[in-house]
Amino acid sequence: MAGRRAAERRLPTEKQQRTDELRKALLNRTQSAPTDEDAWWDSVLSDPRARLTTPIADRELGQITEEVLRVECLRCMRIVQITRADAIKLYSAGSVWRAVGMHLFADGCQHRTGSHEEDGCWPDFR
Numbered sequence: 001m002a003g004r005r006a007a008e009r010r011l012p013t014e015k016q017q018r019t020d021e022l023r024k025a026l027l028n029r030t031q032s033a034p035t036d037e038d039a040w041w042d043s044v045l046s047d048p049r050a051r052l053t054t055p056i057a058d059r060e061l062g063q064i065t066e067e068v069l070r071v072e073c074l075r076c077m078r079i080v081q082i083t084r085a086d087a088i089k090l091y092s093a094g095s096v097w098r099a100v101g102m103h104l105f106a107d108g109c110q111h112r113t114g115s116h117e118e119d120g121c122w123p124d125f126r
Helices: 014-032 037-046 084-090 097-104
Strands: 068-073 079-083 123-125
Touching (some): 068 084, 068 097, 079 084, 079 097, 097 123
Antiparallel strands (some): 068 079, 068 123
């Protein structure tokens, strides 16, 4: 004799029932979704929320509309400003602002730690 009690079937709790119903509803929804992956990507990319703007640090100097470009070191609080026209004259319109800003900070951070790996500015492009 295996056991004294007969096997009981447990009834699901309310939470389990709601979870099961939600799972079934989601399963039905995904099965009825279009299977054409290209159409799905087209609808996603045509959504205006999908258009992301490139951060100013990753733009080329020719694409930036601000007249004064500013980089600030978050460690030593040094600020370097240059006009867009001067930056284009010195570097070129195709140069990326992040590379130009890092070149302007090339002489090193004024806040020294003593470790070569840790020395250097932490730029904040604005």
